[in-house]
Amino acid sequence: MAEEGYGDVGLYGLAVMGQNFALNMASHGFKVVVCNRSPAKVDTTVKRAADEGISTLTGVKSPKEFIAALAKPRKVILLVMAGKPVDDTIAQLAEHMEEGDLIVDGGNEWFPNSVRRSKELEPKKIMFMGMGISGGEEGARNGPSLMPGGPKAGYDMLEPILTKCAAQVGEEPCTCYCGEIGSGNYIKMVHNGIEYGDMQLIAEAYAVMKQIVGADNDKMSASFAEWNKGDLASYLIQITADILKKKDDKSNDGSFVVDKILDKTGMKGTGRWTVQEAAEQSVPAPTIAAALDTRFLSGRKDERVAASLLLKGPTEVPSVAHEQIMEDLQQALYAAKICSYAQGLCLIKAASDKNNWNVDLGECCRIWRGGCIIRSVQLDHMKAAFVKDPTLKNLMIDPDFAASLNQRQAAWRRIVTLCIASGIPCPAFCASLNYFDSYRTKNLPANLTQAQRDFFGAHTFERTDMEGSHHVEWTDDHKKIDGIEERTWGNL
Numbered sequence: 001m002a003e004e005g006y007g008d009v010g011l012y013g014l015a016v017m018g019q020n021f022a023l024n025m026a027s028h029g030f031k032v033v034v035c036n037r038s039p040a041k042v043d044t045t046v047k048r049a050a051d052e053g054i055s056t057l058t059g060v061k062s063p064k065e066f067i068a069a070l071a072k073p074r075k076v077i078l079l080v081m082a083g084k085p086v087d088d089t090i091a092q093l094a095e096h097m098e099e100g101d102l103i104v105d106g107g108n109e110w111f112p113n114s115v116r117r118s119k120e121l122e123p124k125k126i127m128f129m130g131m132g133i134s135g136g137e138e139g140a141r142n143g144p145s146l147m148p149g150g151p152k153a154g155y156d157m158l159e160p161i162l163t164k165c166a167a168q169v170g171e172e173p174c175t176c177y178c179g180e181i182g183s184g185n186y187i188k189m190v191h192n193g194i195e196y197g198d199m200q201l202i203a204e205a206y207a208v209m210k211q212i213v214g215a216d217n218d219k220m221s222a223s224f225a226e227w228n229k230g231d232l233a234s235y236l237i238q239i240t241a242d243i244l245k246k247k248d249d250k251s252n253d254g255s256f257v258v259d260k261i262l263d264k265t266g267m268k269g270t271g272r273w274t275v276q277e278a279a280e281q282s283v284p285a286p287t288i289a290a291a292l293d294t295r296f297l298s299g300r301k302d303e304r305v306a307a308s309l310l311l312k313g314p315t316e317v318p319s320v321a322h323e324q325i326m327e328d329l330q331q332a333l334y335a336a337k338i339c340s341y342a343q344g345l346c347l348i349k350a351a352s353d354k355n356n357w358n359v360d361l362g363e364c365c366r367i368w369r370g371g372c373i374i375r376s377v378q379l380d381h382m383k384a385a386f387v388k389d390p391t392l393k394n395l396m397i398d399p400d401f402a403a404s405l406n407q408r409q410a411a412w413r414r415i416v417t418l419c420i421a422s423g424i425p426c427p428a429f430c431a432s433l434n435y436f437d438s439y440r441t442k443n444l445p446a447n448l449t450q451a452q453r454d455f456f457g458a459h460t461f462e463r464t465d466m467e468g469s470h471h472v473e474w475t476d477d478h479k480k481i482d483g484i485e486e487r488t489w490g491n492l
Contacts, residue, residue, distance in 0.1 A: 006058065007033035007070040009161055011077045012089060014041040018079035020141035021106070021133070021165075023049060026057040028164045034059050035066035037080075037089075067096040074101040075158055077131075082107045090117060099125035102154045106131045108192070108270055111185035118150065118181040127154040130181060132188020134372035135167065143167035145372035146175035147191070149184025149357070167371025174370040179357030186277075186351055187364055190344045193274025193288040195373050196267075197340035198236055200291035200428040205333050206240070208415065212422055213322045217256045221245035223326060232334055234376035265295045274347070281350040284438075285343040286431035287336065294427055313423030320418060328418075331411035336432035338405060341382060342395035343435065362386035396439060405436060 011022040014036040026032040026049060034057065036042050042059040049057035060066045067074060074097060080089050086105055093103065103126060105114060114130030121128045129150030133140065146166045148155055155177045166175040178184045209215045209223065224241035228234070248257045271292045278285035297304070345361050352359035365383035369375055385398035395401055416433055419426040438444065453459040455478075460469040472478075 005071045007031050009075045010070050013080035016137050017140045019045045024165050026054045032057045033069045063092045077104045079106045082109045102127045104129045106133045111182040115182045127151050129154050130185040132184050139371045143371050147184040147187045149178040150181045169370040174367045176363045179359050183357040189270050192270035194344040196271040196291040197287040201336050204426045217244045265298045283347045283350045287340040290427035290431040317422040328411035328414045331408040332415040335408040335412045339432035339435050
């Protein structure tokens, strides 16, 4: 039995992520108490700590013993499955907790649930935080990116642990106080949405290399490895190089693992949440939405196989030098990725303004530089852009990024054109380019769309030459309407 008041921090939920984060904290010298619904995983975690020579991790088998083993004010981190299991765990633990204690949910949770839980714990004066953790199993053990949101007093209690256990870039920990409750979950959700877009863009680049250039796996791996030495350097580019060259150890025929993987992409839901939130906040996120739609399409494997027998692509495709394609592809991938980040950061900003979170976008970029899945060399430049101009409306209009996008747009357009002419789907490349073109266009054809809305629904419109809302009797069948102002009620 653990000594009462022993632990600096408790961790409840010992799947692999929970085990690894508990070991991370203990390896930094913090006294960690662990507990789990199934006691066997407590024993597994304690054994792992012993095997690694860690002496500051203790395991207990019941919620009551778990809370009693923690020093006051108690700090508890949950890493259990999102949804009802979190509610059930909070109910079990809160029964033994008291005023001034802190519960932190480290799972991928829908942010309104964190807001609700925080309110539910207010009568007991137990603080609650939602904290995004990115980096997967490896990051949890060796240093993830941590995105905590909740009461500042709660963050201050946990800050010494978080700053030690987060990934470190230079002398800076990849964590910060993100804002009030909900903000940490939201930033992690959008991080995952950007991740969806980034992964889809890389997959489309892979398709171009394989299907148009005809490169083999070793050649493709070498190309991604070379790109990882320049302005595309990132975790996802790095692992793509490693994935493409990995031989299959089950067939022993010299084939590659990636070629044996069924083309159906799974998902846990954070990408869908990001697109839903983009719609809710009226923020365009077409690259992320394209990535999500492509995952949906990938799941319809049987339909795609049947359709491939009926629906035909182009019979003549452009002939372009492979060296030119590879050069253009590198430039196009950079430009399209910047657009994906821009969309995600705009979404965080909109939600922050709506919820009074005061999220610092420069700090978001800073804490994403290490430990997390979307870490990239470009995040240093993104951070600098928001430090230079905290009111920056869109990453694309930072002078340095604008110059980079303008310089690369010809190559970007050539890749999109080549894909379309060749019948190779490139939804994320197209979505990013259309986002770029739409954002830089002074006058969009939205005037016609608004005229149509007024024609069939008398929804009114604004004019370029006078103030107010207006309506036109487009035909003899249209009647003059009264109360024009009322027609705009409910507009988003």
